[in-house]
Amino acid sequence: MKKILQIISDAPLFNGLSEEQLNDVRQISVDKFCDKGKTIFLEGDDCNGFYIVADGKVKIYKVSFEGKEHILHIYGPGNPFGEVPVFAGRKFPANAQTLLKSHLLFFPRTAFVDLISKNPSLALNMLGVLSMRLRQFTVQIENLSLKEVPGRLASYLVYLSQEQGRTDVVTLNISKGQLASLLGTIPETLSRILTKMNQQHLIDTRGRNIILKDLSGLEDLAEHGKLQ
Amino acid sequence: MKKILQIISDAPLFNGLSEEQLNDVRQISVDKFCDKGKTIFLEGDDCNGFYIVADGKVKIYKVSFEGKEHILHIYGPGNPFGEVPVFAGRKFPANAQTLLKSHLLFFPRTAFVDLISKNPSLALNMLGVLSMRLRQFTVQIENLSLKEVPGRLASYLVYLSQEQGRTDVVTLNISKGQLASLLGTIPETLSRILTKMNQQHLIDTRGRNIILKDLSGLEDLAEHGKLQ
DNA sequence: CCAGCGCCTTGACTTAAGTCAAAAAAGCGT
DNA sequence: ACGCTTTTTTGACTTAAGTCAAGGCGCTGG
Numbered sequence: 163m164k165k166i167l168q169i170i171s172d173a174p175l176f177n178g179l180s181e182e183q184l185n186d187v188r189q190i191s192v193d194k195f196c197d198k199g200k201t202i203f204l205e206g207d208d209c210n211g212f213y214i215v216a217d218g219k220v221k222i223y224k225v226s227f228e229g230k231e232h233i234l235h236i237y238g239p240g241n242p243f244g245e246v247p248v249f250a251g252r253k254f255p256a257n258a259q260t261l262l263k264s265h266l267l268f269f270p271r272t273a274f275v276d277l278i279s280k281n282p283s284l285a286l287n288m289l290g291v292l293s294m295r296l297r298q299f300t301v302q303i304e305n306l307s308l309k310e311v312p313g314r315l316a317s318y319l320v321y322l323s324q325e326q327g328r329t330d331v332v333t334l335n336i337s338k339g340q341l342a343s344l345l346g347t348i349p350e351t352l353s354r355i356l357t358k359m360n361q362q363h364l365i366d367t368r369g370r371n372i373i374l375k376d377l378s379g380l381e382d383l384a385e386h387g388k389l390q
Numbered sequence: 391m392k393k394i395l396q397i398i399s400d401a402p403l404f405n406g407l408s409e410e411q412l413n414d415v416r417q418i419s420v421d422k423f424c425d426k427g428k429t430i431f432l433e434g435d436d437c438n439g440f441y442i443v444a445d446g447k448v449k450i451y452k453v454s455f456e457g458k459e460h461i462l463h464i465y466g467p468g469n470p471f472g473e474v475p476v477f478a479g480r481k482f483p484a485n486a487q488t489l490l491k492s493h494l495l496f497f498p499r500t501a502f503v504d505l506i507s508k509n510p511s512l513a514l515n516m517l518g519v520l521s522m523r524l525r526q527f528t529v530q531i532e533n534l535s536l537k538e539v540p541g542r543l544a545s546y547l548v549y550l551s552q553e554q555g556r557t558d559v560v561t562l563n564i565s566k567g568q569l570a571s572l573l574g575t576i577p578e579t580l581s582r583i584l585t586k587m588n589q590q591h592l593i594d595t596r597g598r599n600i601i602l603k604d605l606s607g608l609e610d611l612a613e614h615g616k617l618q
Numbered sequence: 619c620c621a622g623c624g625c626c627t628t629g630a631c632t633t634a635a636g637t638c639a640a641a642a643a644a645g646c647g648t
Numbered sequence: 649a650c651g652c653t654t655t656t657t658t659g660a661c662t663t664a665a666g667t668c669a670a671g672g673c674g675c676t677g678g
Contacts, residue, residue, distance in 0.1 A: 224528070226536035227614025234531060246528075249514065250521035255528045278513065285506065285513035286477065292520040293478035299527040300452070300474075300483040303462060306534040307574035308454035310634065338656065346535035351635055353657050369644080386455025538664065566626065579665055581627050597674090
């Protein structure tokens with residue numbers, strides 16, 4: 163297991179903080195170990211702090227009345243989540259659940275707000291994190307409202323290719339069902355579109371590995387294209 | 391014209407600041423007067439500050455490759471916009487244009503960041519503003535991915551009813567075409583759904599005034615319903 | 619008062635994507 | 649390797665919502 167101080171100093175939120183500041187941060191953090199599938203909080207729950215993923219994977223999601231689930235984010239090591247109600251209102255706006263056995267760090271609200279008030283650079287980091295998140299949401303909304311599913315999938319593949327630093331092949335780190343939910347669709351539709359993309363030699367699916375046969379074609383599709 | 395200091399102290403972003411702090415804020419703000427239809431910035435433009443609407447109305451929107459426009463927000467007096475790139479990256483993630491003759495206050499990036507570093511309460515206010523915005527985006531994404539258009543429209547009407555503090559009638563302050571874009575659809579579809587809602591005695595449209603004949607029915611529809 | 623111009627509505631048609639049901643494939647623990 | 653569960657794929661069908669095109673309504677200005 164990685165040292166907690168190491169995890170903290172690696173998180174973007176605490177980037178560039180001094181040794182002393184990092185120690186302060188460590189002082190107020192509380193460890194939380196969760197099995198796979200554990201619900202961390204539900205939409206509407208009262209919030210008295212936020213979390214950082216030290217190890218494992220967490221999904222943030224909304225559920226419709228009929229029980230349909232839409233995944234908003236999947237977070238891994240170093241990512242914070244649940245910070246919104248720390249600064250605005252008291253309730254969580256979505257649900258959080260572990261996808262794997264996970265190690266989380268919990269930061270109690272009041273202690274963290276105190277810390278921020280005393281450390282301008284921590285405040286600026288937090289502003290940066292929230293702003294990045296707003297930027298991502300803007301893209302997500304654009305995708306949902308302006309593109310159809312093939313375009314969203316292509317965007318995601320291009321994003322993965324950048325994320326994983328490869329132009330030849332990418333690996334899904336979530337199930338296709340979860341990917342469907344993340345793209346705002348259902349497994350059947352995703353499956354059909356993957357088949358179509360195969361037929362048009364854009365990709366070649368090998369389980370969770372997807373060979374990118376025509377990256378620029380995918381970029382095109384992500385930007386504005388239609389699949390025939 | 392309202393005094394600028396008054397406008398500033400009324401904005402949520404500067405809530406609870408001292409006289410002195412408000413003066414500091416005023417010091418760095420720059421007035422900008424725009425006619426109706428003026429583009430303030432475009433997606434991808436370099437950003438060196440953000441704005442607050444002192445008077446008028448501004449739309450924030452994305453445009454798809456085919457030229458289809460999706461409105462993300464419409465902001466009025468007291469609302470800040472364009473803050474994201476101040477804290478994350480350099481570029482604006484969307485476009486901004488005035489809907490009316492407007493008076494804006496511009497806050498240059500570096501001066502504002504300096505100010506925040508010295509005023510923890512301003513930093514916390516800003517964190518609050520960004521967090522509220524994330525909360526709104528979460529709702530928007532939920533609406534787009536989990537509800538069909540009638541549900542989104544019902545949500546919007548219920549929201550307007552709360553906003554305007556009336557349960558009997560609400561007034562649209564934007565055109566129906568713009569509303570369609572805000573709901574992620576097109577004018578034709580919106581029009582048809584309004585007609586259906588009329589037929590089912592949920593509402594009664596009188597131009598831009600909409601009589602709410604069955605608010606609880608609308609709430610129901612917003613929550614989980616389908617229109618027959 | 620009427621012409622002209624946006625804005626909104628209506629109709630006929632097309633299409634993307636969801637539903638339901640079942641089969642096939644892939645994982646997983648023993 | 650086996651039987652079980654879960655995930656993924658495929659097929660037939662339905663439906664919400666988009667496109668295209670035409671018409672109506674309600675302004676404002678001459």
